[in-house]
Every structure is written in C-alpha cells, then in structure tokens.
Amino acid sequence: MSTDASAETSTETVTKTTAETTDEAQQATPVRKFRPRGERGPLASVGLHVTLLIAAAVAVLPPLWLLVTSFKPQSEAFSTALVKDFTVANYDHVLNDTHFLSWLANSLLVVGLTTVIGVFISATTGYAVSRFKFPGMRPLMWLLLITQMFPVAVLIVPLYNLLASLGLLNQPVGLVITYLTIAVPFCAWMMKGYFDTVPVEIDEAGRVDGLNPFGTFWRLIVPLAKPGLAVTGFYSFITGWAEVAYASAFMTGEENLTLAGGLQTFVNQYTSDWGSLTAAAVIVAVPAAVIFGFAQRHLVSGLTAGATKS
Amino acid sequence: MVVDTSRPVARAADASRVRGRRDRGGKNPGRLRRSLSTHWYAWAMVAPVVAVIGVIVGYPLVRGVYLSTTNADEANVERHIGVNHIPATYESVGLDNYTAILSDGVFWDRLGWTVVWTVSCVALSFTLGLGLATLLNRKLAGRSLYRMALILPWAVPAFVSVFTWRLLFNEKKGLLNQLLAGGGIDAVPWLNDPTWAKLSVITVNVWLGVPFMLVAMLGGLQSIPGELYEAAEMDGASPWQRFRHITLPGLRTVSSTVILISGIWTFNMFPVIFLLTRGGPGDATEILVTYAYRLSFVVSPRDFSGSAAWGVLILLLLSFFAVIYRRALRKQGEVW
Numbered sequence: 286m287s288t289d290a291s292a293e294t295s296t297e298t299v300t301k302t303t304a305e306t307t308d309e310a311q312q313a314t315p316v317r318k319f320r321p322r323g324e325r326g327p328l329a330s331v332g333l334h335v336t337l338l339i340a341a342a343v344a345v346l347p348p349l350w351l352l353v354t355s356f357k358p359q360s361e362a363f364s365t366a367l368v369k370d371f372t373v374a375n376y377d378h379v380l381n382d383t384h385f386l387s388w389l390a391n392s393l394l395v396v397g398l399t400t401v402i403g404v405f406i407s408a409t410t411g412y413a414v415s416r417f418k419f420p421g422m423r424p425l426m427w428l429l430l431i432t433q434m435f436p437v438a439v440l441i442v443p444l445y446n447l448l449a450s451l452g453l454l455n456q457p458v459g460l461v462i463t464y465l466t467i468a469v470p471f472c473a474w475m476m477k478g479y480f481d482t483v484p485v486e487i488d489e490a491g492r493v494d495g496l497n498p499f500g501t502f503w504r505l506i507v508p509l510a511k512p513g514l515a516v517t518g519f520y521s522f523i524t525g526w527a528e529v530a531y532a533s534a535f536m537t538g539e540e541n542l543t544l545a546g547g548l549q550t551f552v553n554q555y556t557s558d559w560g561s562l563t564a565a566a567v568i569v570a571v572p573a574a575v576i577f578g579f580a581q582r583h584l585v586s587g588l589t590a591g592a593t594k595s
Numbered sequence: 596m597v598v599d600t601s602r603p604v605a606r607a608a609d610a611s612r613v614r615g616r617r618d619r620g621g622k623n624p625g626r627l628r629r630s631l632s633t634h635w636y637a638w639a640m641v642a643p644v645v646a647v648i649g650v651i652v653g654y655p656l657v658r659g660v661y662l663s664t665t666n667a668d669e670a671n672v673e674r675h676i677g678v679n680h681i682p683a684t685y686e687s688v689g690l691d692n693y694t695a696i697l698s699d700g701v702f703w704d705r706l707g708w709t710v711v712w713t714v715s716c717v718a719l720s721f722t723l724g725l726g727l728a729t730l731l732n733r734k735l736a737g738r739s740l741y742r743m744a745l746i747l748p749w750a751v752p753a754f755v756s757v758f759t760w761r762l763l764f765n766e767k768k769g770l771l772n773q774l775l776a777g778g779g780i781d782a783v784p785w786l787n788d789p790t791w792a793k794l795s796v797i798t799v800n801v802w803l804g805v806p807f808m809l810v811a812m813l814g815g816l817q818s819i820p821g822e823l824y825e826a827a828e829m830d831g832a833s834p835w836q837r838f839r840h841i842t843l844p845g846l847r848t849v850s851s852t853v854i855l856i857s858g859i860w861t862f863n864m865f866p867v868i869f870l871l872t873r874g875g876p877g878d879a880t881e882i883l884v885t886y887a888y889r890l891s892f893v894v895s896p897r898d899f900s901g902s903a904a905w906g907v908l909i910l911l912l913l914s915f916f917a918v919i920y921r922r923a924l925r926k927q928g929e930v931w
Contacts, residue, residue: 333730333735334736337730337735337741337745340727340745341741341744341745343802344745344747344748344806347756347759347760347802348748348751348756350762350763350770351758351759351762406647407644409641409644410643410644412640413637413638413641414641416637417634417636419633419634419637419638420634421638421641422637425645428645428648429644430917431917432648433859433860440652440655440656441888441892442659442891442899443656443659443662443903444651447651447654447655466651466652469644469647469648470644470648471856473644497636498636502640526752527752527866528866529754529866529869529870530865530866534892544752545754548755552758552761559762562758563759566758570750570751570752573751573752574747574751577749
C-alpha cells in the first residue's frame, strides 16, 4: 500500500469508528482499489475490537466477580482484591449445612418436567398452527400472545387458592403446571415460526407414503426441527430455573423451596451471608450455562426462525 | 375451552390436505361432525395447551376479575385456623376498587414510572443489541468468543445475576463504590437513593436484556441477502445509507416481534425489581406488577381485591398496547 493510500485509510477509518454502529467496515469507500470488499483498515479493526472488548467485559464481569467472591472467606466477601486466601469453605458450608441439596433436587425435578412437557406440547401446538387451517386458530394465536402478558399479580392469588384446593401447594407438580403456562405460549409461538420454515412438501411426501398427520409430525418434522426444539427446551429450562414470584409464593418450608426461593434466604433483611450466596449461585449457574452451551449453537437460527415468520 | 368446537364452520381452505386419506365424512354429516372429522388432528394437537392455559390461566383470571369487584382481604377470606373453618365474608363492592385506584395518585405515579422503565429498558437494550450485532456480523478474529461472552448474561439465571449486581451495588463495601473511591469519587448510593435506584434497576435490566436482542438481531442480519449491499455499494450508497435503507428495513419483522415481546416482558418484569430493591427505597422503583404483588403478599392486612384490581388494570393496559401495536404493524403490511 502506498503512503498516499494509507494516509487516506487512516482518515477514513477515523470517521468510521465514530459511526461504529453502522456496518461501514464491510465496505470501504474511497480506497476500494486497494482494499478488497469486506476488509477494513487497521484503525477500524482496533476500534471494533476495543468496542467489543469493553462490551464483553461489561457482560462477563458480574458473573466473574461472583465466581471470585465465592472462593473468598466469608469475612472478605467485599474486598476488592482478587482471591488472597483461596477457600472452598463457602461451598462446603452450602452443600453440607444448608438445605441447598434439597432445593437443587426440587428445582431439577420441576424444571426437568417443565422442559420435557413444555417442549412436547408447544411443538404439537406450533405444528398444528403452522400446518393446518382450523376454526379457532386465530383465537388461539391471540390467546398465546395475551397469555404472555398476564401479570403475575392478577393470577397469583386465585392460582394460590386453586392449587390449595387441589392440594398442589408445596408440590412440585403445582409449580410445573404453573411454569408451563409461562413457557408454553412463547415456545409454541417460536415453534410455529420454525415449522413455517420446513417445506410443506416434506409433509406431503410423508402423507403420500402413508403416514397420518401424527406420523408425519413425529417421524419427519420433529427430527428436522431439532434446532427449534433446542431453543424451546432452553427457554423452558431457563424460565423454570429462574422463576421467583410463583416459587416464593407457592412453596413454603425450608426444604420445599426451589433454588430461586432458597437463595433469598441467604441474604434478606435479617442476614447477609454473601459467602454462601455466591457459592450457591455459582452452583446454580453452572448447569444453566452448560445447557446453554448445548443450545446456543442453534439459538440464533431457532429464535429468528420464530421471530421472522411470526 | 377456547377452540370453538361448537361453532358451525365453513370448510377450511386446505381441508383436503388435512383430511388426507381419511374417509370423507359419513352419509349425512352435520356441519359440526364434518368439521370435527376434518379438524380433529389439529384440535388434538392443540388440546393440551388449551387445556393447561384454560385451567391455570382461565380459571384464575375469572376468579381474579371477580375478586377485583369485592372487598376481599386477609381478614375476610375463607381460611382455616387450626381445625376451625372460617367461611368467606367478603362481599361485592362493584367497581369501587377501580374508582378508588384510578382516583388515587399512587396508580398514576406507578404507571408513569412503569412506562419510563419499559421504554428506556427496551430502547436501550434494543439499540445496544442492534449495535453489537452489527459489529459481530462480519469476519472478525475471535468472533465466537465475543459472542459467547456477550450472551453470557442470558446464560446465567436472572436471579443469580440480580444478586450479583446487589453485591456490586452495595453502598458501603460494593466493588463499584470501592472502585470509585479509588478514583477519589464519593460513594454512590446505588440502591438507596430514589434516582440512583431507578438508574440502577434500568442498568441491570438492560444488562440482562441485551443478549436476547443481540441474538435475535444477529439472526435477522444474517437473513439479509448480501447482494443488496453489493448493489447499493455499486450505486454509491454510503455506509449510513446502506444501514438506513437496507439493514433497518431488513430487520423490521424481527425487530417488531422482539420489541413487542420484550416490551411486554419488561412491563411485567418482576424479579429484577423485587430482588434488587424490593421496590424501594420507599416505593421509588415499584412498577405496577411489583406493587400489586406487594398489596397481596407484603402489606398487612393483605389486600387481595385491591391487588386483583391492579392486575386487571395491568392486563387491560397491555392488551390495549398489543392491539394498537398489531394494528400499526398490519397497516404496514404485516399480517398473521
């Protein structure tokens, strides 16, 4: 590159970094002769990486700090220093001296059931809405949309009474049913969008080969929709894993709590056991992150299939 | 049941496809029977969802609307004390709860803050998500690493993140204030001053919401054909013009959906506010949902009917918003 050209490059890239959000760097304007499409000057690269690094740091810092704090002794929970006296005492305390393990078991049970059932019924619903025109379809779509905006507050008291009269208070099943109503509308909506992207010809081929609609759905479409299923599964999982309001209202008694409710007992008006809280929080976050790792490959395609077509 | 099984229906457009190789109806099929035999596959597939929603949302909703027209509170609902069963003694008061709420300043204060909260959270996280997505949507060293890092706030359960932020925001000993002290700046009362608390809850919610936007926008960007950019470039469009006239229109369907959804989520965002500030200090950060929750579970005596009335009002507001929003979209040619 001639000196002339590089001088031009730097002035140009300065303007570029100021307009960071446009997708300028894909195509450079004045020095196109010297730079192929999709390449950018060194300054633009630096600007890009600096911006992304800052954003990534903001995103990663809080969870990272949580991890660091969990290895500090209780008394130093608030010190700014990185770990001075590395200790696993917090973890030891959480696992052995609290109800943490039963909270974990409760959460796993509730969330596992919610995910499995939620994915299954939202897939069938999504498929029906995507493929068949049937009376009641539009009302159903509206129902799915409106259910998502149901405020916890309007439902929580009657739901509490309902579960009490069914004897489901303090029972995992009660929470599972409740969580399904949160997770399923959004998941069905997303699955519909995903099924819309699967060509109808595949259904027709299956039909010609003698499968009934259930067979078509189960043997042809479900295997094709795995990315979409991964996303819905992930969403259901996260919904149940992180839900607070219903869990704290419906589950009482130390050993019946789910993780979200249980963690609140570490830090409240009366106590602030940040050491235990951070250790427990790390243990809680790990399974979620692992599941996330599996699902994230499909996350983008699944979500936008749902979003673009809805 | 929401599906209108009883409503006589004209033959649906693609009935033959649904019917497949099934028998084409009986000798003298009633319209109901015919539509049943045509659509039973579809109905069977949606039945579980309708059943669950009907029982768990439908019944409580009807109950909630009913409660909102009574004067039920902790002292007069049906309850058991030991072996004694005390029947409910609350009675209908018509729309008194609603008039009381609407003529009281608290509701409008909370509504104002809820709107500010929703609009700023959605706008900020959408802009940041779109910006980061545009930055990530290109050849870039360490692209997948950046993506993983940026999506991390979504992978960590929200309540864990909120506790972490409380740790960081702690006024006397939190990391943020210690860093500020290192720079010679006085401690900021992140969660204890009304204005700062509002900023803090918005910050945390934006932090939580950006990954969702980022992922959706990345997907949207990838679905825009590259040829459009090439053509625009040939015609001499500047980067900003390309962004303005190709990227933004190309993202419209995705954006309209995610904005609607995240608007609703944010409006009802219970955990962030409840766990971060409990609505405090005072009721500075209390949005409509947390206030309704406070009425039925925190204050004493618990005000069930008031809470239900708040809930119904919230629901009405949101439905209104969704209808307007959908209508606006339909005018621009989006249909479903």
